[in-house]
Amino acid sequence: MLTKLMDGFGTFFAKTGVAEIFTKLTADDFYGLKTLVMLAIACVLLYLAIVKKFEPLLLLPIAFGMLIANLPLGEVMHMELFIDPHDPNAHLNIQRIVEEGGLLDLLYLGVKLGIYPPLIFLGIGCMTDFGPLISNPKSILLGAAAQLGVFITFIGAILLGVFGIGGFGADGTADTIFKEAAAIGIIGGADGPTAIYVTKTLAPSLLSAIAIAAYSYMALIPIIQPPFMKLITTKKERQIVMEQLRPVTKREKILFPIIVTIVVVLIVPDAAPLVGMLMLGNLIKESGVADRLCKTAQNELMNIVTIFLGITVGATAKADTFLTPKTLLIIALGLVAFCFSTVGGLIFGKIMCKVTGGKVNPLIGSAGVSAVPMAARVSQKVGQEENPANFLLMHAMGPNVAGVIGSAVAAGVFLVLFA
Amino acid sequence: MNKFEVIGEGLADTVMGLCIVFLILIIIMLVIKAMALFSVEKKTEEPAPAAPVEIAAEPEEDSLELIAVITAAVAAAMGTSAASIQIRSYKKLDGGAWNRAGRRDVLENRF
Numbered sequence: 179m180l181t182k183l184m185d186g187f188g189t190f191f192a193k194t195g196v197a198e199i200f201t202k203l204t205a206d207d208f209y210g211l212k213t214l215v216m217l218a219i220a221c222v223l224l225y226l227a228i229v230k231k232f233e234p235l236l237l238l239p240i241a242f243g244m245l246i247a248n249l250p251l252g253e254v255m256h257m258e259l260f261i262d263p264h265d266p267n268a269h270l271n272i273q274r275i276v277e278e279g280g281l282l283d284l285l286y287l288g289v290k291l292g293i294y295p296p297l298i299f300l301g302i303g304c305m306t307d308f309g310p311l312i313s314n315p316k317s318i319l320l321g322a323a324a325q326l327g328v329f330i331t332f333i334g335a336i337l338l339g340v341f342g343i344g345g346f347g348a349d350g351t352a353d354t355i356f357k358e359a360a361a362i363g364i365i366g367g368a369d370g371p372t373a374i375y376v377t378k379t380l381a382p383s384l385l386s387a388i389a390i391a392a393y394s395y396m397a398l399i400p401i402i403q404p405p406f407m408k409l410i411t412t413k414k415e416r417q418i419v420m421e422q423l424r425p426v427t428k429r430e431k432i433l434f435p436i437i438v439t440i441v442v443v444l445i446v447p448d449a450a451p452l453v454g455m456l457m458l459g460n461l462i463k464e465s466g467v468a469d470r471l472c473k474t475a476q477n478e479l480m481n482i483v484t485i486f487l488g489i490t491v492g493a494t495a496k497a498d499t500f501l502t503p504k505t506l507l508i509i510a511l512g513l514v515a516f517c518f519s520t521v522g523g524l525i526f527g528k529i530m531c532k533v534t535g536g537k538v539n540p541l542i543g544s545a546g547v548s549a550v551p552m553a554a555r556v557s558q559k560v561g562q563e564e565n566p567a568n569f570l571l572m573h574a575m576g577p578n579v580a581g582v583i584g585s586a587v588a589a590g591v592f593l594v595l596f597a
Numbered sequence: 598m599n600k601f602e603v604i605g606e607g608l609a610d611t612v613m614g615l616c617i618v619f620l621i622l623i624i625i626m627l628v629i630k631a632m633a634l635f636s637v638e639k640k641t642e643e644p645a646p647a648a649p650v651e652i653a654a655e656p657e658e659d660s661l662e663l664i665a666v667i668t669a670a671v672a673a674a675m676g677t678s679a680a681s682i683q684i685r686s687y688k689k690l691d692g693g694a695w696n697r698a699g700r701r702d703v704l705e706n707r708f
Contacts, residue, residue, distance in 0.1 A: 311629075312629055312632075312633075315625075315626045315629040315630050315633070316626060318622045318625055318626045318629070319619070319622060319623070319626065321622060322615075322618045322619045322622040322623075323619075325615065325618050326615070328614075329611040329614050329615050330611075332607070332610070332611055332614070333607050333608060333611045336603065336604060336607035337604065337607075339603075340600045340603050340604055341600075352598045352602075352603045352606070355603065356603075356606075356607065356610070359607070427636045429636055430629075430632055430633065430636050433632055434629070434632075437625070437628050437629075437632070438625055441621065441624050441625055441628065442621055442625075445617070445620075445621055445624075446617065446621065558704070559705075562701065566697060566701065567697060569704075571704070580622065583622065583625070584618055584622060587617070587618050587621050587622070588614060588618050591613075591614045591617050591618065592614070595610055595614075
Protein backbone atom coordinates (compact mmCIF):
# COMPACT_ATOMS: atom_id res chain seq x y z
CA MET A 179 0.00 0.00 0.00
CA LEU A 180 2.70 2.45 1.09
CA THR A 181 5.03 1.50 -1.74
CA LYS A 182 2.19 1.91 -4.21
CA LEU A 183 1.54 5.39 -2.86
CA MET A 184 5.23 6.25 -3.10
CA ASP A 185 5.32 4.94 -6.65
CA GLY A 186 2.31 7.06 -7.50
CA PHE A 187 3.99 10.18 -6.15
CA GLY A 188 7.18 9.21 -7.94
CA THR A 189 5.58 8.92 -11.35
CA PHE A 190 3.59 12.09 -10.77
CA PHE A 191 6.72 14.00 -9.77
CA ALA A 192 8.57 12.78 -12.83
CA LYS A 193 5.89 14.38 -14.97
CA THR A 194 6.10 17.83 -13.33
CA GLY A 195 7.94 20.82 -14.72
CA VAL A 196 10.24 20.83 -11.68
CA ALA A 197 11.55 17.39 -12.56
CA GLU A 198 11.84 18.40 -16.22
CA ILE A 199 14.03 21.36 -15.32
CA PHE A 200 16.31 19.52 -12.90
CA THR A 201 16.70 16.27 -14.81
CA LYS A 202 17.60 18.19 -17.94
CA LEU A 203 19.56 20.93 -16.17
CA THR A 204 22.54 20.55 -18.46
CA ALA A 205 21.13 17.98 -20.88
CA ASP A 206 19.42 18.79 -24.18
CA ASP A 207 21.67 21.77 -24.85
CA PHE A 208 21.27 23.13 -21.29
CA TYR A 209 17.46 22.99 -21.46
CA GLY A 210 16.95 23.33 -17.70
CA LEU A 211 19.35 26.22 -17.18
CA LYS A 212 18.03 28.08 -20.21
CA THR A 213 14.49 27.67 -18.94
CA LEU A 214 15.45 29.11 -15.57
CA VAL A 215 17.13 32.10 -17.27
CA MET A 216 14.03 32.72 -19.40
CA LEU A 217 11.81 32.63 -16.31
CA ALA A 218 14.13 35.08 -14.59
CA ILE A 219 14.02 37.45 -17.58
CA ALA A 220 10.22 37.24 -17.63
CA CYS A 221 10.12 38.15 -13.95
CA VAL A 222 12.47 41.11 -14.47
CA LEU A 223 10.20 42.36 -17.26
CA LEU A 224 7.17 41.95 -15.00
CA TYR A 225 9.00 44.00 -12.36
CA LEU A 226 9.78 46.73 -14.92
CA ALA A 227 6.15 46.80 -16.03
CA ILE A 228 4.52 46.76 -12.61
CA VAL A 229 6.94 48.64 -10.36
CA LYS A 230 8.77 50.89 -12.83
CA LYS A 231 5.65 51.33 -15.01
CA PHE A 232 7.49 50.78 -18.33
CA GLU A 233 4.65 50.81 -20.89
CA PRO A 234 2.73 48.46 -18.57
CA LEU A 235 -0.22 48.05 -20.96
CA LEU A 236 2.02 46.09 -23.31
CA LEU A 237 5.02 45.01 -21.32
CA LEU A 238 2.90 43.28 -18.69
CA PRO A 239 1.13 40.91 -21.10
CA ILE A 240 4.39 40.42 -23.03
CA ALA A 241 6.28 39.43 -19.89
CA PHE A 242 3.50 37.13 -18.73
CA GLY A 243 3.29 35.50 -22.15
CA MET A 244 7.00 34.86 -21.91
CA LEU A 245 6.56 33.35 -18.45
CA ILE A 246 3.85 30.84 -19.35
CA ALA A 247 5.40 29.90 -22.68
CA ASN A 248 8.66 28.95 -20.98
CA LEU A 249 7.29 26.87 -18.13
CA PRO A 250 8.26 23.33 -19.13
CA LEU A 251 5.70 20.83 -20.44
CA GLY A 252 2.99 23.51 -20.54
CA GLU A 253 3.32 23.76 -24.30
CA VAL A 254 0.93 26.69 -24.62
CA MET A 255 2.64 28.00 -27.73
CA HIS A 256 3.77 25.85 -30.64
CA MET A 257 6.17 27.92 -32.68
CA GLU A 258 6.89 24.92 -34.90
CA LEU A 259 3.42 25.39 -36.39
CA PHE A 260 4.47 28.82 -37.62
CA ILE A 261 8.14 28.56 -38.47
CA ASP A 262 9.40 25.55 -40.37
CA PRO A 263 13.10 25.30 -39.45
CA HIS A 264 13.89 23.58 -42.74
CA ASP A 265 12.11 26.03 -44.99
CA PRO A 266 11.66 29.55 -43.56
CA ASN A 267 9.66 30.63 -46.59
CA ALA A 268 7.09 27.85 -46.34
CA HIS A 269 3.44 28.82 -46.40
CA LEU A 270 1.43 28.79 -43.19
CA ASN A 271 -0.47 25.56 -42.75
CA ILE A 272 -3.67 27.05 -41.31
CA GLN A 273 -5.45 23.70 -41.26
CA ARG A 274 -2.75 22.24 -39.02
CA ILE A 275 -2.73 25.29 -36.74
CA VAL A 276 -6.49 25.06 -36.21
CA GLU A 277 -6.37 21.31 -35.59
CA GLU A 278 -3.33 21.13 -33.33
CA GLY A 279 -3.01 24.62 -31.92
CA GLY A 280 -4.23 25.87 -28.56
CA LEU A 281 -5.36 29.26 -27.30
CA LEU A 282 -2.12 31.14 -27.89
CA ASP A 283 -1.49 29.56 -31.28
CA LEU A 284 -4.87 30.72 -32.50
CA LEU A 285 -4.40 34.19 -31.04
CA TYR A 286 -0.93 34.36 -32.60
CA LEU A 287 -2.55 34.06 -36.02
CA GLY A 288 -3.60 37.69 -35.51
CA VAL A 289 0.06 38.68 -35.31
CA LYS A 290 1.23 36.33 -38.03
CA LEU A 291 -1.39 37.48 -40.52
CA GLY A 292 -0.82 41.14 -39.63
CA ILE A 293 -4.24 41.78 -38.10
CA TYR A 294 -3.48 43.23 -34.66
CA PRO A 295 -1.10 46.11 -35.49
CA PRO A 296 -3.50 47.77 -37.97
CA LEU A 297 -6.37 47.39 -35.45
CA ILE A 298 -4.24 49.14 -32.83
CA PHE A 299 -3.55 51.85 -35.39
CA LEU A 300 -7.31 52.25 -35.83
CA GLY A 301 -7.61 53.04 -32.13
CA ILE A 302 -4.58 55.34 -32.22
CA GLY A 303 -6.20 57.18 -35.14
CA CYS A 304 -9.30 57.75 -33.03
CA MET A 305 -7.19 59.24 -30.25
CA THR A 306 -4.92 61.41 -32.39
CA ASP A 307 -5.51 65.07 -33.09
CA PHE A 308 -3.71 66.09 -36.26
CA GLY A 309 -4.69 69.73 -35.66
CA PRO A 310 -1.21 70.93 -34.58
CA LEU A 311 0.26 69.33 -37.69
CA ILE A 312 -2.33 70.86 -40.03
CA SER A 313 -1.81 74.33 -38.59
CA ASN A 314 1.98 74.08 -38.92
CA PRO A 315 2.54 71.88 -41.99
CA LYS A 316 6.31 72.25 -42.10
CA SER A 317 6.59 70.39 -38.80
CA ILE A 318 5.77 67.23 -40.77
CA LEU A 319 9.35 67.33 -42.11
CA LEU A 320 10.65 66.77 -38.60
CA GLY A 321 8.65 63.55 -38.55
CA ALA A 322 10.57 62.48 -41.64
CA ALA A 323 13.98 63.55 -40.31
CA ALA A 324 13.46 61.53 -37.16
CA GLN A 325 13.35 58.35 -39.26
CA LEU A 326 17.13 58.77 -39.66
CA GLY A 327 17.73 56.23 -36.89
CA VAL A 328 15.70 53.61 -38.77
CA PHE A 329 17.94 53.78 -41.81
CA ILE A 330 21.25 54.27 -39.94
CA THR A 331 20.52 51.17 -37.87
CA PHE A 332 19.48 49.30 -41.00
CA ILE A 333 22.86 49.90 -42.61
CA GLY A 334 24.61 49.22 -39.29
CA ALA A 335 22.93 45.84 -38.95
CA ILE A 336 23.88 45.01 -42.55
CA LEU A 337 27.53 45.74 -41.76
CA LEU A 338 27.35 43.46 -38.71
CA GLY A 339 25.69 40.77 -40.81
CA VAL A 340 28.23 41.01 -43.63
CA PHE A 341 31.15 40.63 -41.26
CA GLY A 342 29.42 37.82 -39.39
CA ILE A 343 29.08 39.57 -36.04
CA GLY A 344 26.20 38.55 -33.80
CA GLY A 345 24.84 35.91 -36.15
CA PHE A 346 22.67 38.10 -38.35
CA GLY A 347 21.55 36.46 -41.54
CA ALA A 348 22.32 33.06 -40.04
CA ASP A 349 22.09 31.22 -43.34
CA GLY A 350 24.54 33.72 -44.80
CA THR A 351 22.44 34.88 -47.72
CA ALA A 352 22.19 38.58 -48.45
CA ASP A 353 18.41 38.30 -48.45
CA THR A 354 18.16 37.27 -44.77
CA ILE A 355 20.69 39.93 -43.79
CA PHE A 356 18.58 42.64 -45.44
CA LYS A 357 15.34 41.35 -43.92
CA GLU A 358 16.69 41.12 -40.38
CA ALA A 359 18.42 44.50 -40.69
CA ALA A 360 15.17 46.13 -41.81
CA ALA A 361 13.23 44.61 -38.91
CA ILE A 362 15.85 45.81 -36.42
CA GLY A 363 16.09 49.27 -37.99
CA ILE A 364 12.37 49.88 -37.67
CA ILE A 365 12.79 49.91 -33.86
CA GLY A 366 14.06 53.48 -34.45
CA GLY A 367 10.58 54.44 -35.58
CA ALA A 368 9.66 54.25 -31.87
CA ASP A 369 6.39 52.70 -32.86
CA GLY A 370 5.53 49.29 -31.40
CA PRO A 371 2.74 48.16 -33.76
CA THR A 372 4.78 49.17 -36.83
CA ALA A 373 7.84 47.30 -35.57
CA ILE A 374 5.75 44.18 -34.92
CA TYR A 375 4.08 44.45 -38.33
CA VAL A 376 7.41 44.62 -40.16
CA THR A 377 9.12 41.96 -38.07
CA LYS A 378 6.40 39.34 -38.36
CA THR A 379 6.79 39.58 -42.13
CA LEU A 380 10.54 39.93 -42.52
CA ALA A 381 12.11 38.19 -39.50
CA PRO A 382 9.53 36.31 -37.41
CA SER A 383 12.14 34.64 -35.20
CA LEU A 384 13.26 38.06 -33.90
CA LEU A 385 9.72 39.16 -33.03
CA SER A 386 9.89 38.96 -29.25
CA ALA A 387 13.32 40.58 -28.96
CA ILE A 388 12.37 43.45 -31.25
CA ALA A 389 9.01 44.04 -29.56
CA ILE A 390 10.59 44.06 -26.11
CA ALA A 391 13.36 46.43 -27.27
CA ALA A 392 10.88 48.79 -28.94
CA TYR A 393 8.51 49.02 -25.99
CA SER A 394 11.27 49.30 -23.38
CA TYR A 395 13.00 52.15 -25.18
CA MET A 396 9.69 53.94 -25.73
CA ALA A 397 9.28 53.90 -21.97
CA LEU A 398 12.83 55.21 -21.59
CA ILE A 399 12.39 58.17 -23.95
CA PRO A 400 12.36 60.70 -21.06
CA ILE A 401 15.83 59.41 -20.12
CA ILE A 402 17.30 58.83 -23.61
CA GLN A 403 16.35 62.09 -25.28
CA PRO A 404 17.21 65.02 -22.94
CA PRO A 405 21.04 64.57 -23.03
CA PHE A 406 21.02 64.74 -26.84
CA MET A 407 18.65 67.69 -26.78
CA LYS A 408 20.99 69.64 -24.52
CA LEU A 409 24.09 68.58 -26.42
CA ILE A 410 22.88 69.54 -29.88
CA THR A 411 20.92 72.73 -29.25
CA THR A 412 22.24 75.96 -27.71
CA LYS A 413 20.69 77.55 -24.65
CA LYS A 414 19.46 80.42 -26.79
CA GLU A 415 17.74 78.06 -29.23
CA ARG A 416 16.04 76.19 -26.41
CA GLN A 417 14.55 79.45 -25.16
CA ILE A 418 12.82 80.31 -28.43
CA VAL A 419 9.11 80.94 -27.92
CA MET A 420 7.09 79.84 -30.94
CA GLU A 421 4.13 81.71 -32.40
CA GLN A 422 0.72 80.49 -31.37
CA LEU A 423 -0.79 77.92 -33.73
CA ARG A 424 -3.70 79.08 -35.86
CA PRO A 425 -7.03 77.37 -35.24
CA VAL A 426 -7.81 74.61 -37.71
CA THR A 427 -11.20 74.31 -39.37
CA LYS A 428 -13.28 71.19 -39.13
CA ARG A 429 -13.21 70.83 -42.89
CA GLU A 430 -9.40 70.64 -42.90
CA LYS A 431 -9.43 68.04 -40.17
CA ILE A 432 -11.88 65.88 -42.13
CA LEU A 433 -10.02 66.23 -45.42
CA PHE A 434 -6.61 65.48 -43.88
CA PRO A 435 -7.01 61.71 -43.26
CA ILE A 436 -8.57 61.21 -46.69
CA ILE A 437 -5.78 63.03 -48.49
CA VAL A 438 -2.97 61.38 -46.51
CA THR A 439 -4.40 57.93 -47.26
CA ILE A 440 -4.58 58.66 -50.97
CA VAL A 441 -1.06 60.13 -51.17
CA VAL A 442 0.68 57.47 -49.06
CA VAL A 443 -1.07 54.40 -50.43
CA LEU A 444 -0.65 55.52 -54.05
CA ILE A 445 3.12 55.76 -53.56
CA VAL A 446 3.80 52.99 -51.00
CA PRO A 447 0.99 50.44 -51.33
CA ASP A 448 2.52 48.20 -48.65
CA ALA A 449 1.87 50.88 -46.03
CA ALA A 450 -1.87 50.62 -46.76
CA PRO A 451 -2.93 48.46 -43.78
CA LEU A 452 -1.14 50.67 -41.23
CA VAL A 453 -1.74 54.13 -42.69
CA GLY A 454 -5.20 53.20 -43.94
CA MET A 455 -6.43 52.08 -40.52
CA LEU A 456 -4.77 55.02 -38.74
CA MET A 457 -6.52 57.45 -41.04
CA LEU A 458 -9.84 55.59 -40.91
CA GLY A 459 -9.74 55.93 -37.13
CA ASN A 460 -8.98 59.62 -37.41
CA LEU A 461 -11.75 60.17 -39.96
CA ILE A 462 -14.24 58.41 -37.68
CA LYS A 463 -13.23 60.79 -34.90
CA GLU A 464 -13.09 64.03 -36.90
CA SER A 465 -16.24 63.43 -38.92
CA GLY A 466 -18.21 63.36 -35.68
CA VAL A 467 -20.93 61.25 -37.26
CA ALA A 468 -19.87 57.89 -35.84
CA ASP A 469 -19.18 58.62 -32.22
CA ARG A 470 -20.03 55.09 -31.11
CA LEU A 471 -17.49 53.54 -33.46
CA CYS A 472 -14.87 55.98 -32.23
CA LYS A 473 -15.46 54.99 -28.62
CA THR A 474 -15.27 51.28 -29.39
CA ALA A 475 -12.15 51.57 -31.53
CA GLN A 476 -10.18 53.55 -28.97
CA ASN A 477 -11.34 51.66 -25.89
CA GLU A 478 -12.75 48.14 -26.04
CA LEU A 479 -11.36 47.04 -29.39
CA MET A 480 -7.90 48.44 -28.75
CA ASN A 481 -7.75 46.96 -25.25
CA ILE A 482 -8.76 43.50 -26.46
CA VAL A 483 -6.23 43.58 -29.27
CA THR A 484 -3.52 44.85 -26.92
CA ILE A 485 -4.01 41.86 -24.63
CA PHE A 486 -3.93 39.38 -27.52
CA LEU A 487 -0.91 41.04 -29.12
CA GLY A 488 1.07 41.33 -25.89
CA ILE A 489 0.62 37.80 -24.64
CA THR A 490 1.31 36.13 -27.99
CA VAL A 491 4.35 38.27 -28.81
CA GLY A 492 5.72 37.44 -25.37
CA ALA A 493 5.02 33.75 -25.88
CA THR A 494 7.21 33.66 -29.00
CA ALA A 495 10.24 34.24 -26.76
CA LYS A 496 11.58 30.72 -26.48
CA ALA A 497 15.02 30.00 -25.09
CA ASP A 498 16.51 28.67 -28.32
CA THR A 499 15.73 31.82 -30.32
CA PHE A 500 15.81 34.37 -27.50
CA LEU A 501 18.92 33.41 -25.53
CA THR A 502 21.36 34.24 -28.29
CA PRO A 503 23.92 37.03 -28.73
CA LYS A 504 21.57 38.33 -31.40
CA THR A 505 19.02 39.40 -28.77
CA LEU A 506 21.63 41.43 -26.89
CA LEU A 507 22.75 42.99 -30.16
CA ILE A 508 19.14 43.83 -31.06
CA ILE A 509 18.72 45.56 -27.70
CA ALA A 510 21.94 47.53 -28.35
CA LEU A 511 21.02 48.39 -31.95
CA GLY A 512 17.57 49.48 -30.77
CA LEU A 513 19.20 52.05 -28.53
CA VAL A 514 21.40 53.23 -31.42
CA ALA A 515 18.27 53.58 -33.54
CA PHE A 516 16.49 55.68 -30.91
CA CYS A 517 19.51 57.93 -30.45
CA PHE A 518 19.98 58.57 -34.16
CA SER A 519 16.28 59.25 -34.63
CA THR A 520 16.42 61.83 -31.86
CA VAL A 521 19.56 63.40 -33.35
CA GLY A 522 18.05 63.40 -36.86
CA GLY A 523 15.00 65.29 -35.65
CA LEU A 524 17.06 67.77 -33.63
CA ILE A 525 19.47 68.55 -36.47
CA PHE A 526 16.59 69.13 -38.86
CA GLY A 527 14.99 71.28 -36.17
CA LYS A 528 18.16 73.40 -36.08
CA ILE A 529 18.10 73.73 -39.85
CA MET A 530 14.47 74.86 -39.72
CA CYS A 531 15.37 77.28 -36.96
CA LYS A 532 18.06 78.86 -39.17
CA VAL A 533 15.89 78.93 -42.29
CA THR A 534 12.92 80.56 -40.57
CA GLY A 535 15.15 83.10 -38.82
CA GLY A 536 14.69 81.73 -35.32
CA LYS A 537 10.95 81.08 -35.36
CA VAL A 538 11.25 77.34 -34.75
CA ASN A 539 12.50 75.94 -31.47
CA PRO A 540 14.73 72.99 -32.46
CA LEU A 541 13.63 71.09 -29.36
CA ILE A 542 10.41 70.09 -31.13
CA GLY A 543 12.57 68.10 -33.58
CA SER A 544 13.22 65.31 -31.10
CA ALA A 545 9.44 64.81 -30.89
CA GLY A 546 9.57 63.53 -34.47
CA VAL A 547 10.05 60.01 -33.15
CA SER A 548 6.55 58.67 -33.06
CA ALA A 549 6.16 57.74 -29.39
CA VAL A 550 2.99 59.77 -28.77
CA PRO A 551 2.75 61.73 -26.52
CA MET A 552 5.92 60.97 -24.51
CA ALA A 553 8.32 62.52 -27.00
CA ALA A 554 6.29 65.74 -27.22
CA ARG A 555 6.12 65.88 -23.47
CA VAL A 556 9.91 65.62 -23.25
CA SER A 557 10.25 68.59 -25.63
CA GLN A 558 7.86 70.54 -23.42
CA LYS A 559 9.78 69.71 -20.25
CA VAL A 560 13.24 70.49 -21.59
CA GLY A 561 11.96 73.73 -23.13
CA GLN A 562 10.38 74.79 -19.88
CA GLU A 563 13.57 74.19 -17.93
CA GLU A 564 15.19 76.98 -19.95
CA ASN A 565 12.23 79.29 -20.12
CA PRO A 566 9.42 78.63 -17.63
CA ALA A 567 6.95 80.68 -19.68
CA ASN A 568 7.44 78.57 -22.79
CA PHE A 569 4.79 76.06 -23.82
CA LEU A 570 6.12 73.86 -26.60
CA LEU A 571 3.71 70.96 -26.09
CA MET A 572 1.28 71.72 -28.91
CA HIS A 573 4.10 72.69 -31.26
CA ALA A 574 5.82 69.38 -30.51
CA MET A 575 2.61 67.40 -31.13
CA GLY A 576 2.89 68.29 -34.83
CA PRO A 577 6.19 66.46 -35.46
CA ASN A 578 5.08 63.78 -33.01
CA VAL A 579 2.02 62.71 -35.01
CA ALA A 580 3.98 63.22 -38.23
CA GLY A 581 6.44 60.68 -36.84
CA VAL A 582 3.67 58.06 -36.76
CA ILE A 583 3.02 58.64 -40.46
CA GLY A 584 6.78 58.75 -41.16
CA SER A 585 7.55 55.43 -39.49
CA ALA A 586 4.59 53.75 -41.18
CA VAL A 587 5.93 54.97 -44.52
CA ALA A 588 9.45 53.73 -43.66
CA ALA A 589 7.90 50.37 -42.78
CA GLY A 590 6.10 50.34 -46.12
CA VAL A 591 9.37 51.05 -47.94
CA PHE A 592 11.07 48.09 -46.23
CA LEU A 593 8.13 45.82 -47.06
CA VAL A 594 8.19 46.87 -50.71
CA LEU A 595 11.92 46.20 -50.92
CA PHE A 596 12.26 42.95 -49.00
CA ALA A 597 8.93 41.17 -48.45
CA MET B 598 26.81 38.67 -53.88
CA ASN B 599 30.12 39.53 -52.27
CA LYS B 600 30.43 41.63 -49.16
CA PHE B 601 30.91 44.93 -50.93
CA GLU B 602 27.93 44.41 -53.19
CA VAL B 603 25.76 43.70 -50.16
CA ILE B 604 26.99 46.87 -48.41
CA GLY B 605 26.56 48.86 -51.61
CA GLU B 606 23.00 47.70 -52.03
CA GLY B 607 22.30 48.39 -48.37
CA LEU B 608 23.57 51.96 -48.75
CA ALA B 609 21.47 52.46 -51.87
CA ASP B 610 18.38 51.21 -50.02
CA THR B 611 19.16 53.49 -47.07
CA VAL B 612 19.40 56.61 -49.23
CA MET B 613 16.38 55.64 -51.27
CA GLY B 614 14.31 54.87 -48.17
CA LEU B 615 15.05 58.22 -46.55
CA CYS B 616 14.30 60.03 -49.81
CA ILE B 617 10.94 58.29 -50.21
CA VAL B 618 9.95 59.10 -46.62
CA PHE B 619 10.86 62.76 -47.17
CA LEU B 620 9.18 62.85 -50.57
CA ILE B 621 5.87 61.54 -49.24
CA LEU B 622 5.84 63.82 -46.21
CA ILE B 623 6.76 66.82 -48.39
CA ILE B 624 3.83 66.02 -50.69
CA ILE B 625 1.53 65.82 -47.66
CA MET B 626 2.92 69.16 -46.44
CA LEU B 627 2.19 70.81 -49.78
CA VAL B 628 -1.31 69.38 -49.82
CA ILE B 629 -2.00 70.69 -46.31
CA LYS B 630 -0.76 74.11 -47.35
CA ALA B 631 -3.00 74.06 -50.40
CA MET B 632 -5.90 72.99 -48.21
CA ALA B 633 -5.27 75.89 -45.84
CA LEU B 634 -5.60 78.35 -48.72
CA PHE B 635 -9.08 77.04 -49.46
CA SER B 636 -10.27 77.09 -45.89
CA VAL B 637 -9.18 80.68 -45.20
CA GLU B 638 -12.18 82.21 -47.02
CA LYS B 639 -14.49 79.89 -45.15
CA LYS B 640 -13.08 80.95 -41.81
CA THR B 641 -14.69 84.42 -41.86
CA GLU B 642 -18.15 82.84 -41.64
CA GLU B 643 -17.45 80.13 -39.11
CA PRO B 644 -16.03 81.68 -35.93
CA ALA B 645 -19.00 84.01 -35.40
CA PRO B 646 -21.48 81.52 -33.88
CA ALA B 647 -18.79 79.91 -31.72
CA ALA B 648 -17.87 83.06 -29.78
CA PRO B 649 -21.07 83.76 -27.74
CA VAL B 650 -21.26 80.17 -26.54
CA GLU B 651 -17.94 80.50 -24.80
CA ILE B 652 -19.02 83.57 -22.86
CA ALA B 653 -22.26 81.98 -21.80
CA ALA B 654 -20.45 78.89 -20.63
CA GLU B 655 -18.22 80.85 -18.24
CA PRO B 656 -19.27 79.81 -14.72
CA GLU B 657 -20.44 82.46 -12.31
CA GLU B 658 -18.29 82.50 -9.21
CA ASP B 659 -20.01 81.80 -5.97
CA SER B 660 -18.32 84.22 -3.59
CA LEU B 661 -19.43 82.42 -0.43
CA GLU B 662 -17.96 79.20 -1.67
CA LEU B 663 -14.79 81.00 -2.69
CA ILE B 664 -14.45 82.57 0.76
CA ALA B 665 -14.89 79.16 2.36
CA VAL B 666 -12.13 77.74 0.19
CA ILE B 667 -9.78 80.65 0.93
CA THR B 668 -10.48 80.34 4.68
CA ALA B 669 -9.71 76.65 4.63
CA ALA B 670 -6.51 77.18 2.60
CA VAL B 671 -5.26 79.96 4.91
CA ALA B 672 -6.08 77.89 8.01
CA ALA B 673 -4.27 74.90 6.60
CA ALA B 674 -1.21 76.98 5.72
CA MET B 675 -1.12 78.65 9.16
CA GLY B 676 -1.84 75.45 11.01
CA THR B 677 -4.83 76.81 12.94
CA SER B 678 -8.49 75.92 12.77
CA ALA B 679 -10.78 77.63 10.29
CA ALA B 680 -12.95 78.97 13.12
CA SER B 681 -10.15 81.20 14.45
CA ILE B 682 -9.71 83.25 11.28
CA GLN B 683 -12.04 85.48 9.37
CA ILE B 684 -11.66 86.60 5.77
CA ARG B 685 -12.75 90.25 5.62
CA SER B 686 -11.87 90.99 2.02
CA TYR B 687 -10.01 89.43 -0.86
CA LYS B 688 -8.71 90.72 -4.16
CA LYS B 689 -7.51 88.87 -7.22
CA LEU B 690 -3.92 89.74 -8.11
CA ASP B 691 -2.37 89.43 -11.53
CA GLY B 692 0.29 87.26 -9.95
CA GLY B 693 2.14 85.96 -12.97
CA ALA B 694 4.52 83.68 -11.15
CA TRP B 695 1.90 81.79 -9.17
CA ASN B 696 -0.41 81.41 -12.14
CA ARG B 697 2.44 80.13 -14.23
CA ALA B 698 3.56 77.69 -11.54
CA GLY B 699 0.01 76.44 -11.18
CA ARG B 700 -0.48 76.01 -14.89
CA ARG B 701 2.81 74.19 -15.18
CA ASP B 702 1.88 71.92 -12.34
CA VAL B 703 -1.41 71.00 -13.96
CA LEU B 704 0.27 70.42 -17.33
CA GLU B 705 2.94 68.21 -15.88
CA ASN B 706 0.39 66.12 -14.05
CA ARG B 707 -1.77 65.65 -17.11
CA PHE B 708 0.86 64.56 -19.59
